[in-house]
Amino acid sequence: MITKLLIANRGEIACRIIRTARAMGIATVAVYSDADAKALHVRQADEAVHIGPSPAAESYLVGAKIIAAAKQTGADAIHPGYGFLSENADFAQAVIDAGLIWVGPKPASIRAMGLKDAAKQLMRAAGVPVTPGYDGSDQSVERLTKEAEAIGYPVLIKAVAGGGGKGMRKVDAPADFAAALESCRREAKASFGNDEVLLEKWITSPRHIEVQVFGDSHGSVVHLFERDCSLQRRHQKVIEEAPAPGMDAATREAICAAAVRAAKAVDYEGAGTIEFIADASEGLRADRIFFMEMNTRLQVEHPVTEEITGVDLVEWQLLVASGEPLPKRQEELSINGHAIEARLYAEDPAKGFLPSTGTLEMFAIDDGYARIETGVAQGDAISPFYDPMIAKIVTHAETREQAIWRMEDCLSEQLVFPVRTNAPFLLRALLSEDFMAARLDTGLIGRNPEWADAVALSQAARDQAAHAMLHRQPSDASVQTPGFRLNAPDRSEVAMMLGSEIVSGNASRPAAGVLQLNDGETVWLNEAGETFALRPFAARGTGQASAADGAIIAPMPGKVITVDVAEGQAVTAGQRLMVLEAMKMEHALTAPFDGVVEGLAVDAGSQVQVEAVLCKVMPASKE
Template sequence: MVMIQSLLIANRGEIARRIIHTAKRLGIRTIAVHSDVDADMPFVREADAAVCIGTAAAIDSYLRQDRLLEAARATGAAAIHPGYGFLSENAEFAEAVVAAGLVWVGAPPAAIRAMGLKDAAKERMIAAGVPVTPGYLGADQSPERLQSEADAIGYPVLIKAVAGGGGKGMRKVDAAADFAEMLESCKREAAASFGNTQVLIEKYILSPRHIEVQVFGDTHGGAVHLFERDCSLQRRHQKVIEEAPAPGMDAATRAAVCDAAVRAARAVDYVGAGTIEFIADGSEGLRADRIWFMEMNTRLQVEHPVTEAITGQDLVEWQLRVASGEPLPKRQEELSITGWAMEARLYAENPSTGFLPSTGPLDRLRFPGDVRIDSGVEEGGAVTPWYDPMIAKLIVHGASRREAAAKLAAAARGTQVWPVRTNAAFLARAAAHPDFVAGHVDTGFIERHADALIPSAEPSPAVLAAAAGAILPVSTGDPWTSLRGFRANAAPSPRIEVEVAGKPYLVTDAPGTGVVVADGVLFLDGEAWPFGPRRADHVAGGGDGDGAILSPMPGRVIAVLVTAGQAVSKGERMLVLEAMKMEQALLAPFDGIVADLKVAEGAQVPEGTLLVRIDRGES
C-alpha cells in the first residue's frame, strides 16, 4: 500500500495542528485552510501550504464544501482529513470528497448516515445484540403515544431529539404532569437546531456515567477497540475532564462493554476511528448489565489523547494508514493498558460570572512542565469570538489514577493566561476534589459540587498579600519613606492600600508566597489578578444599582429590544449578546426609562462596555 502523499485538513486550531504533527512525521505534505481572521494562527504557519477559504463566520469558510474542494484541487491534495466538528460527520461532504477522486480520512458515508439518527442507530444496535437503554423508538410520534410510553417506562424519563447532539433537543421529565410541556419545548428546540422534530423516549438514569469505547476498523474487515474512556465530568452536557481507563471498571465488565462496541462497529461496516458511547447506571458500581448503548460518534474525538497515552498508539497515524488502505496497525491481542491518563479542557470562559465566554489577546499563555498540551493558540495571539472557546487540552499520564489526578490538578494550577479569563482554577479544584480523587464520578458531579469548584469573584487573602508584597518597597528603616505603619516601641506592621481586579483593598498581611507576578498580574492556582497601588481617583464602577448595564462578556450585539425613552419593567429583556455559540440576554435591573442606548444591532463590544443606562424615573 502507498501512504497518502498530501493531505488537506478541513479544520482549524488545535486539531489541525495535531494532524499536521503526525502527518509531517510520516512525510505527508500538509495543506491548511483558514478563514481571514485565522490567517496568523499557528496551524496556518505550520502547514506546508495554506489557502484562505472565506471570512470569519464558519458558514462562510470552514463549512463551505465547495471552497474546501476547490482548495484541494488547487493545491494538489490527495486526501482530506475533516478533524472533528464542522463537516467531520457530514455524509454529503464525505461523498463529495470521494466523488472528486480524493481520499476521505473519515468514516464511510453509509456508516455516518446509519449512526446519525439516534432511533435508527438503536434499532441497528438491537439487531446486533448490543444492549440499549430501555425506551421507545417508535414511528408513532403523537403526543398521546409518547406520553403513554413515558408513563409505562416510569419517571424520570429523558426526551431526546433523534437528530440531536451537544445537549440540544434533550429534556428530563420528572413527572407525568410535566411531560406535555417538556415535549413541546424539546420539539421546538429540535426544529430550530436540526430541522427534525422526531423524538425518542429513554429511561433517565439516576446515577449516570458516560462511558465510551474507542473503536477502529479497516477496509480488510478488521475491527478492534482501544479500551474505554470515562467522560462523566460534564457541565451542561459538555465534557470537562476525561480519563482512561474508567474508574471502577473490572476486567469482566470491560470485556463485555468493549466487545459490544466492536459488534456495534461491525454492524455498520465501520472504517476508521469511531467512538461508541454508553450510558451506565453507576449507583451500584459499573456492571455489564447496567451499561447501555447511547450513540456513536463517527469521527475522532476531542479526548482521543487519553487513549493514546494509555495504549502508546498515535490514533491520527492509525487514521492515515487505514485511509491509505493498510490493515490496522495492531491486532486486539497486541493492545494493552498502561497506567492512567486524564485530559482537561481549558476554556476561555469565566466561571465566577456563570462561565461567560472571554475573548481577547493572549499576552501571557504559559503551562507547567510534565504535561502534554494540545493547543491551537500561542502567547501573543488571541482568542476570537468566532469559534469554539477551547484554548488547550491539558493531558497527563501517571502510574495510577491518584497520580494522574494530582498531575492534572498541578497542571491546571500552574496554568497562566492573561488577559483572557479561563476555567483553569475550576479544573484544578475539580481534579483535586476528594470525591473525584476517590473515583466517585457521575454526570451530576459538577452541579453537585459547584460551590466548592467555582472560584470566588473576590481575591483570596493569599492574592491580596502577594499584591501588597509586590508593591511594598524595600524597607530602609526610615518610617517616613516606608509604607509600613509606625508606632513608637512597636514592631512595624504592613498596612498597604492595593487595587486588585479594579477594586481597592486594605492589606495588613504581606507578603504572600507561592504567587507568580508578571507585568502587573498575579497568577495563583490557575487564577489571574491584575493589581497595583490604589489610585487616588478610584471610584466604584457602574453596575445594575445605578442603571448602567455593562457588557458581561466580549461579543456581538445580535438583538436590541428597546429604544431610547422607552419604559421598561424589571426583568425585561433589553439586548442579546452572542459569543462563542453562547447567547446572553441582558435584563432591566428595575422599572425605569431607557435614558441612554449606546449600541446598535451587529456591534462588536468588549467586556465592560456601557451598553444602555436605565433611569428610575420619578418616584
C-alpha cells in the first residue's frame, strides 16, 4: 500500500486528494511555485517542496523537478490530479522508471487515447459507435475538402491532439472551409505542436454525455454511470450533473456498456472518462450517441459521480495504484438521487469573462446543503498564473429539482470580494426555463448572452444594509434617526459607501430575502449572486476616507501606470491625477474639486486593491 503520496498539482484538486489520503493514513507531499508559497494545499499537506517560479512551464510542468521532490521527501507514489502532467505518457513512464508508483493509467493507455484520430479508429474496431466523419492520414487540403463535402455541411474540424475547445472550428458552408482549416491548424500547432485534424459531422442539438469508468490490474472494468456536461461556454464546461436528465434505462445500459468496451480495448487501469456526443433532437437514443474521446485521468466534475454512487474515486485510485482489486463489482453499484456541480470562477462575465485577480478580503460559501471543493480560504490571493477556478459547488438531493434549489440557495448566499466571480451568470443559467426543464444542448449558453449582464444593487438591498448599519451604529453622525412625519411612515436614512459612490438606504423597513453578513464596519450583501460591500459614509472631519472627503479611491484592483501630480500640488476640479490600468483598460482618476494633493500613497507601477485610498484632494483654504 502507498505510504507517502506526492501530489503533482495545486489548488482544489490537490486539497481534494490530500483529504482522502489523510483519511487512508497516507502521508502527503505538496509541490508549489513562487506564487503558491502560502497556498491552501501547501498548508494542508504534511510536507511541501518548492519547485520553481510562478509560470507553470517553469514549475508544475517540469516533470524532472516533481520526481526529484518525490525522491527528496521519500514519497513512494505520485498523483497527477488533472491538467498539467496528468495525461502526459512520457511523464507517467518517467515516474515508473524512477521506481515510483504512478497513480493513473499505464502510459500505453494514455498514448492510445492521446490522439483523437487514432482513438476513433481503435474505438470503431472495438464496436464503440463513433461520430460520422474522416480521421485518415491524408491531410491535404484537397482530401479534407472532398471529405467535408461527402460528410455534408455543417462539419466540425478538430485538432487530433486538441482539448479544451482549442483547434476546433464549425464550418457551415463550403466557401468557408479553407479559411477555417488554416485557422484551426495554426491554433493546433501553437497549442499542441501538432497541426493534424479530423472531420466530424456537426451534430444537431448536441448534448455532452460522459461515462465514468474504472479498471484495475486484475482485468476488471466497471462503469459508475453517466454525467451530463452539456452546459458549456466556448467548449468549457460550466455546470455538470449526474445522472443525465432524460436518460432511460435501455439507453443508459447501451452507452455505459460501450464505455466499458472502450476502456477494455486499451487495457485500462484507474479512473477514466469516455466522452460521447449525443444528437438529442429527438431525445437521448442509443443509436444517436457517438464516441468523442477518452480522458485518461480524474475529471474536474468527478464529485457528482461520487455523490450519486457513494464512492470515493480518489480512494479507488490509490487502492488500484497499490495493486488492489476494485472495491465493488458492477452489480454493487447503483444511482442514488441527483447531483449538480457549478464551477465558480474568478472572472467578470459582464466584461467578457476576463479573469479577476487579487486578495480575497471576503470568502464565505455556506456548506450546509452543498459540498465545497476549493483551494483557497479568506485572505488568500487569486493568482493570474493559473486556472481562475475559486471553487466547485456540488449539491445532492433525491430529485433534480431539489438539487437545483439547493444550488440556488448556495449561489444566492456565497460572498466573494473584491474578486469578481461568475456566480450571477451561474445563477441565471441554473434558474433558466430551459435548464429547469432539462432542455439542454451545448449551444444553450451561447443563445443567452444576457446571462452575463452585470448585476446592479437594488434599493431593497440598500435598505437592508442601512438597517444593519443603523442597529449597529446608532450614534453615527451619518444616520438620520427616525422621526414622526404627518401621514407618512417613519424613515431612517443611512448614507453608505458603495465603492467610491455614496448611496443611501431606508433602515426603517428592511427588505426581506437579501443575505447580510456584518464584519467590522462592512455590510456584505449577495444580490442575484453578486457580492456587494457597503461601508459607513463618514462625514468630513471624522478621519475616515470617502469620496466626499476628496479621497481618490481605486474603483477596482489594478496597476497605477502614471501619476501626474506631486504631494502638495494645487489642482483644479476635473484635473487628471493618475491613471489606473485594470482589466486591460485604462481608468483616469480626476480631482473632485479645486484643492491640494495630500497623502499621495502610490507611484507609477504600484499594484493596488479595490477601494484603496490613493491620495486625497483637500479643499484650498479660504483667505
